[in-house]
Amino acid sequence: MKILVCGGAGYIGSHVVRALVEKGYEVVVLDNLSTGHEGAVSKKAVIEIGDIRDKAFLKQIFTVHQIDCVMHFCAHSLVGESMNEPLKYYHNNVYGTLCLLETMVGHGVKNFVFSSTAAIYGEPEESPITEESNKNPTNTYGETKLAVEKMLKWMDGAYELKSMTFRYFNAAGAHLSGEIGEDHNPETHLIPLILKTALGQRDQISIFGEDYPTPDGSCIRDYIHVMDIASAHILGMEKLLAGGKSSVYNLGDGKGFSVKEVIAKIKALSSKAFVVKVAKRRPGDPAKLIASSQKAQRELDWTPKHSDLDTIIKTAWKWHQNHPQGYNK
Numbered sequence: 178m179k180i181l182v183c184g185g186a187g188y189i190g191s192h193v194v195r196a197l198v199e200k201g202y203e204v205v206v207l208d209n210l211s212t213g214h215e216g217a218v219s220k221k222a223v224i225e226i227g228d229i230r231d232k233a234f235l236k237q238i239f240t241v242h243q244i245d246c247v248m249h250f251c252a253h254s255l256v257g258e259s260m261n262e263p264l265k266y267y268h269n270n271v272y273g274t275l276c277l278l279e280t281m282v283g284h285g286v287k288n289f290v291f292s293s294t295a296a297i298y299g300e301p302e303e304s305p306i307t308e309e310s311n312k313n314p315t316n317t318y319g320e321t322k323l324a325v326e327k328m329l330k331w332m333d334g335a336y337e338l339k340s341m342t343f344r345y346f347n348a349a350g351a352h353l354s355g356e357i358g359e360d361h362n363p364e365t366h367l368i369p370l371i372l373k374t375a376l377g378q379r380d381q382i383s384i385f386g387e388d389y390p391t392p393d394g395s396c397i398r399d400y401i402h403v404m405d406i407a408s409a410h411i412l413g414m415e416k417l418l419a420g421g422k423s424s425v426y427n428l429g430d431g432k433g434f435s436v437k438e439v440i441a442k443i444k445a446l447s448s449k450a451f452v453v454k455v456a457k458r459r460p461g462d463p464a465k466l467i468a469s470s471q472k473a474q475r476e477l478d479w480t481p482k483h484s485d486l487d488t489i490i491k492t493a494w495k496w497h498q499n500h501p502q503g504y505n506k
């Protein structure tokens with residue numbers, strides 16, 4: 178079985194590639210390396226460097242390789258940037274995906290695994306959030322992911338192109354080996370920012386708001402280990418390859434931790450002291466996002482194994498300590 182992983186040099190994609198090769202799948206990674214890192218890609222995978230919007234390049238990939246399933250992680254994913262540069266987001270996330278789907282249909286490839294996000298739900302009206310909860314994205318990033326989800330429904334109807342869509346809550350942690358992990362530039366995510374502060378690479382960590390309607394006033398999120406995200410993708414893909422129907426799943430751990438709780442846990446686990454400041458709210462942040470992942474557990478027999486906060490932080494801390502400059506050292 179040959180799997181094409183688009184965006185396989187990125188944070189989540191590279192962990193999925195590791196999990197695929199560990200299970201014996203043949204993997205081709207397609208990445209334009211705009212945010213991904215060649216060093217993140219397993220040596221057991223073939224890497225093809227190019228852009229999903231380059232149709233000639235796509236055609237060549239699908240002609241050279243006999244692909245059984247496509248996993249699609251290529252996307253711009255910075256919420257703030259998406260509000261200032263919406264066209265950039267529509268171009269890559271929606272038009273790019275359209276080019277990929279068009280090529281798949283042209284080459285008769287009928288299995289698609291799609292990386293979506295909790296950002297499609299916007300400000301939640303219920304907790305935990307289920308796959309059926311209202312979808313009202315409050316930013317362009319979430320809107321572009323929802324646009325693709327809607328496209329996929331029509332692809333199935335017209336071309337029998339089957340898809341598994343995964344809506345991640347807060348992806349975090351690193352491969353247990355400490356060899357690959359999170360390396361964004363700029364980094365905006367809470368856990369890597371705190372760890373970089375603990376390493377002395379930043380002066381302080383800011384808590385964006387302590388006046389939310391939560392027990393300690395800071396925002397609550399559902400952190401899910403990147404290796405658990407990877408295992409769900411493989412289960413979903415295997416279900417598709419066995420003739421399963423298209424479906425959509427939330428991926429979270431079903432437990433919420435506040436910003437203050439995450440900071441306290443990192444202080445305890447790293448034994449490092451660092452400066453914590455309270456800053457004003459970051460625009461667009463919902464107070465609390467917690468997933469119900471019952472559907473994935475029930476239908477895919479998926480169980481998160483590494484998503485307790487201690488394991489998330491310990492694995493991410495190992496990666497950051499081993500690679501203080503990320504992949505560029």
Ligand code: UFG
Pocket residue numbers: 254256294295296318345346347348365366367368370382383384385386396397398436459462466
């Ligand atoms: N936060 C801080 N200080 C920081 C950075 C973050 O207090 O320096 C807070 C944020 O305000 C938020 C929480 O930490 O309350 C988590 O923030 P992240 O930026 O790590 O993650 P988000 O919940 O904002 O975003 C994540 C994904 C997005 C996705 C979204 C879906 O990174 O891609 O979940 O809700 F869209």
